[in-house]
Amino acid sequence: MRLCGQGRLKAALIDLKTERNRRIPNPDQIIIAGAGIAGLTLALALSAKGFQVQIFEQSATLAEIGAGLQLSPNATRLLGRLGVLDQLKNSYVEPQAICLHDGISGERLLHLPVGEQAQQRWGAPYIVCHRADLQNALLNKARSEPNIAIQLQSAVTQHNSDENGTLVRVQYHDRIEEHRGALLVGADGVWSNTRNATSDLDRARYTGTIAWRSSVAVDELPNDFAALMPGGTNVVAWTGANAHLVAYPIRSGQMINFVAVAPDRQSARRDTGAPETPSQDFIREFGNWHKGLQDAMRAGLPWTPWRLFEMPKCRFQIENRLVLVGDAAHAMTPYAAQGAAMAIEDACALAGTLGKDNATWQPALAAFAHNRNKRIAAVVRRGALNHLAYHAKGPIALARNIIMRNRPAEKFMSDLDWLYGYDAEAS
């Protein structure tokens, strides 16, 4: 049975209303703005080192409908160490391969084995899961840690930091609270107030592209879709001129998560709201694609649009005692499927850098920012390359197809060693 409308929303909702508001009144605590993937991972990594952590999260509930995530070994090795991978085990899928196909003919261009081979080569699994499942696993683990306090419906609105610490103002219902910490970490996502409060920083900019997302129960897909996604357990990306489509299993393989990336035809409207284009219209963008793929897209109606923004400049350290992680530091396009992975890496690298004596933090934070800047720049370059390859047209697409068909899979795998083999805690 297909989960739709409210059912799907309910399934993806993590009800945080029951969260007890524990508070740790301690000027040595580390304050985190945002309980997303970056904020919760950071809290767990800091708590493992004995730090007291206070998270402020503006929402009462965290929800994202129909959104899947690919998590590569550079992220799962860190989640494994934090004990989060075990909690996710019942819901994630370990695909056997990552495949690239032609969107018009459906022909397979590339087959990269992951599964057992990813574990052997990069030392951790390549997995796909629902974002809400990951967030739930992180949240459950954080709730079980006595060093971590989470206060909901609490937006961090202002902060002042100097070399001794940071004073944070939090809007809690109709009052403003003040909290002191040794460090404020902005893990508050692409619209980061922590980043934007410092006026000279560049804000996220619109890329003119929309990611359309949908999840469909396997038994609601057209019968011939199985031939286009053999085995049903691989990550498959279909390429086309200016657009691509990705599909992979989530929720223990009961559903297929789809992401279709295409230009925003109403790009004159560059606000942050939902695009005006009705969901069924965007499928016209794929009008010359393989019929089986168009039928699968229709089975996924209505799709949820997600405008793609990116940070023009990656920034980690803003002031002495103010650091950014995750999308707040470097929101990026999803072509390398690394945004959440980088948030997890940032969190573990930051926790690994902080010693107990906060007099040592300044050089440590500067080194953290330097290392992470280099890593993020390399990942952003990889995303730009994937973008070119996925959306190529004409002779460039023909050349791409020849290379993909003929280059040994081992060469593609070794090209990924720097990305998937990376250990953010050891670097």
Ligand SMILES: Cc1cc2nc3c(=O)[nH]c(=O)nc-3n(C[C@H](O)[C@H](O)[C@H](O)COP(=O)(O)OP(=O)(O)OC[C@H]3O[C@@H](n4cnc5c(N)ncnc54)[C@H](O)[C@@H]3O)c2cc1C
């Ligand atoms: C279409 C698409 C596909 C993607 N696919 C992948 C993928 O396959 N693999 C991958 O690794 N990544 C992927 N990503 C990227 C990934 O989803 C993000 O990079 C990741 O979720 C960022 O996590 P975050 O914790 O930094 O931010 P968020 O998840 O946005 O969390 C920020 C949190 O801060 C809270 N907040 C905001 N402002 C305040 C405030 N002032 N005070 C307190 N709290 C606040 C918010 O409510 C939220 O809970 C994809 C992204 C898109 C758009």
